[in-house]
Amino acid sequence: MPEPGKKPGDALKCFRKKGCRDGVPGPASGSCSLHWPISVSAFSKKPRSVEVAASSPAVFEAETERSGVKVRWQRGGSDISASDKYGLAAEGTRHTLTVRDVGPADQGPYAVIAGSSKVKFDLKVIEAGKTLVRLP
Numbered sequence: 001m002p003e004p005g006k007k008p009g010d011a012l013k014c015f016r017k018k019g020c021r022d023g024v025p026g027p028a029s030g031s032c033s034l035h036w037p038i039s040v041s042a043f044s045k046k047p048r049s050v051e052v053a054a055s056s057p058a059v060f061e062a063e064t065e066r067s068g069v070k071v072r073w074q075r076g077g078s079d080i081s082a083s084d085k086y087g088l089a090a091e092g093t094r095h096t097l098t099v100r101d102v103g104p105a106d107q108g109p110y111a112v113i114a115g116s117s118k119v120k121f122d123l124k125v126i127e128a129g130k131t132l133v134r135l136p
Contacts, residue, residue: 042069042114044093049122058099058123062112071095074111099123 045063052058062071073080073088080097082088087098099106107125111118 042117043112043119046119047097047110047112047121049124051124051126052102053128054103054125055101055128058102058106060097060099060110060112060121062095062114062119064093064095064114067092069093069114072113073097074113076108077111 042064043062044065045061047060047062050058050060060073064071071090073086080086080088085100087096087100089096089098095112097110097112102123102125104125107123109120109122111120113119
């Protein structure tokens with residue numbers, strides 16, 4: 001866990017005390033605390049890129065490590081709000097984005113954000129009747 005006021009990804013820090021020199025305790029029996037960057041993923045399940053037939057819904061699911069985590073969904077870098085086009089749901093650790101009646105304009109990059117964790121994925125829209133393939 002990072003120190004108060006610090007966040008994951010902060011550079012290595014040395015909190016100097018008597019006898020601490022350049023991050024190494026000195027001979028004066030002092031101590032030095034080193035704080036390494038912490039990499040934490042807020043997601044235990046991440047949404048995946050999909051291909052969806054035009055006029056169908058696209059459903060993306062994410063699961064957070066804990067319940068009560070605030071999750072934001074984005075399209076092209078802008079936050080998504082619940083509307084006739086987008087359905088947003090959260091139950092416990094499970095979060096869902098539904099894009100209704102997809103069309104060519106819905107194709108592109110999306111993301112889900114929880115805390116400092118951001119997962120990017122894509123929606124590809126294909127003509128109805130073509131074979132659907134799940135992207136890696």
